[in-house]
Amino acid sequence: MAYRITVIPGDGTGPEVIDAAKRCIEATGVKVQWEEVIAGQEALEKTGELLPQAVLDSIRRNKVCLKGPITTPIGMGFRSVNVAIRQALDLYVCLRPAKSYPGVRSPYKDIDLVIIRENSEDLYAGIEFEQGKPETRKLIEEISKLSKKKILQESGISIKPISRFGSQRIARFAFEYALKNNRKKVTCVTKANIMKFTDGLFLKTAREIADDYKGRVLFEEALVDNMAMQLVQKPHNFDCLVLPNLYGDIISDLCAGLIGGLGVAPGANIGKEIAVFEAVHGSAPKYKGLNKVNPTAMISSGILMLRYIKEDNAADRLETALKRVLAEAKYVTYDLKPHRDDPSAVGTKEMADAVIGQLKK
Numbered sequence: 001m002a003y004r005i006t007v008i009p010g011d012g013t014g015p016e017v018i019d020a021a022k023r024c025i026e027a028t029g030v031k032v033q034w035e036e037v038i039a040g041q042e043a044l045e046k047t048g049e050l051l052p053q054a055v056l057d058s059i060r061r062n063k064v065c066l067k068g069p070i071t072t073p074i075g076m077g078f079r080s081v082n083v084a085i086r087q088a089l090d091l092y093v094c095l096r097p098a099k100s101y102p103g104v105r106s107p108y109k110d111i112d113l114v115i116i117r118e119n120s121e122d123l124y125a126g127i128e129f130e131q132g133k134p135e136t137r138k139l140i141e142e143i144s145k146l147s148k149k150k151i152l153q154e155s156g157i158s159i160k161p162i163s164r165f166g167s168q169r170i171a172r173f174a175f176e177y178a179l180k181n182n183r184k185k186v187t188c189v190t191k192a193n194i195m196k197f198t199d200g201l202f203l204k205t206a207r208e209i210a211d212d213y214k215g216r217v218l219f220e221e222a223l224v225d226n227m228a229m230q231l232v233q234k235p236h237n238f239d240c241l242v243l244p245n246l247y248g249d250i251i252s253d254l255c256a257g258l259i260g261g262l263g264v265a266p267g268a269n270i271g272k273e274i275a276v277f278e279a280v281h282g283s284a285p286k287y288k289g290l291n292k293v294n295p296t297a298m299i300s301s302g303i304l305m306l307r308y309i310k311e312d313n314a315a316d317r318l319e320t321a322l323k324r325v326l327a328e329a330k331y332v333t334y335d336l337k338p339h340r341d342d343p344s345a346v347g348t349k350e351m352a353d354a355v356i357g358q359l360k361k
């Protein structure tokens with residue numbers, strides 16, 4: 001029986017990396033019936049909407065989606081299609097493994113970290129008040145009645161909500177993930193010393209959940225500024241990191257840097273019953289249609305997807321094939337060559353062909 005999976009090609013270089021990932025997944029022998037839907041720029045041109053209802057309906061129906069990057073429109077009143085999808089489907093986990101592969105140039109070897117970022121709350125909840133608007137002035141006035149601290153009149157305000165419910169479910173996910181994947185330690189990363197009622201609540205809740213896993217998974221706490229330094233100095237000291245939304249976003253890009261950059265960093269957005277798999281990188285619009293960008297991040301996101309649907313054998317085989325192509329460093333895109341203008345670099349399509357070639361060996 002074939003799996004029905006929603007696929008969103010996305011904007012910019014999205015369709016190219018999605019095509020590469022789809023072909024690699026199909027080459028594992030896992031049968032997939034792709035249900036293609038459009039969101040982003042193409043959808044706006046064809047339907048007048050950036051995120052048509054049909055996209056959310058398709059993902060809800062199929063429960064699994066492979067998604068290309070979508071360009072964030074500027075000045076459209078839409079914060080981001082990517083954030084809107086995560087919020088509409090309550091995909092509260094953003095899972096971003098950062099793993100080194102031989103052949104990929106990076107300052108470190110043998111990195112194997114997993115970033116588990118809360119995906120629904122915090123400063124990304126989208127509750128913002130624009131400078132100068134009447135409602136913003138009213139809010140500033142109310143706050144001045146409730147707090148001894150003053151906010152300057154002509155300020156913009158972004159709200160940072162962090163709930164007990166949201167913190168509990170992400171911490172629980174982190175510990176369950178650690179257990180299921182033979183991980184030793186979960187480090188909770190916050191700025192709880194300053195933001196006592198938001199980050200403080202996140203940390204307090206994580207400590208409570210950690211108690212349920214005592215003796216099975218180690219628990220550790222860190223402040224985000226110090227964590228940024230430690231990740232650069234001694235990244236091998238860490239295993240799984242659980243963080244509120246904003247720090248998770250920043251730290252996962254830092255970790256992508258540790259393993260060789262955006263071209264190789266995969267991700268997954270996971271909810272109770274639905275999961276959307278996408279690379280950490282964006283639509284890289286300047287390379288659109290050039291058959292140039294690295295498909296590794298999208299193929300690796302496909303590997304995460306195969307594991308999610310419990311096709312572990314196919315996932316292992318695809319990972320091995322990808323590893324071989326990366327280690328050989330011959331049929332790889334420009335960003336994986338010693339020099340960016342290396343004439344021996346191949347295109348997105350040809351790199352995927354090389355992975356498929358390895359799969360068939």
Ligand code: NAD
Nearest residue numbers: 068069070071072082262263280281282283284293294335
């Ligand atoms: P980007 O990740 O698209 O590109 C930044 C640079 O990283 C590129 O110019 C390129 O040099 C490099 N890069 C990215 N992907 C690569 C790949 N696969 N192979 C090789 N090099 C790669 O980031 P940006 O330019 O800040 O964002 C472009 C658009 O994408 C924006 O509209 C942004 O909002 C959006 N975006 C979408 C998502 C998503 O869909 N989840 C994520 C991030 C950014």
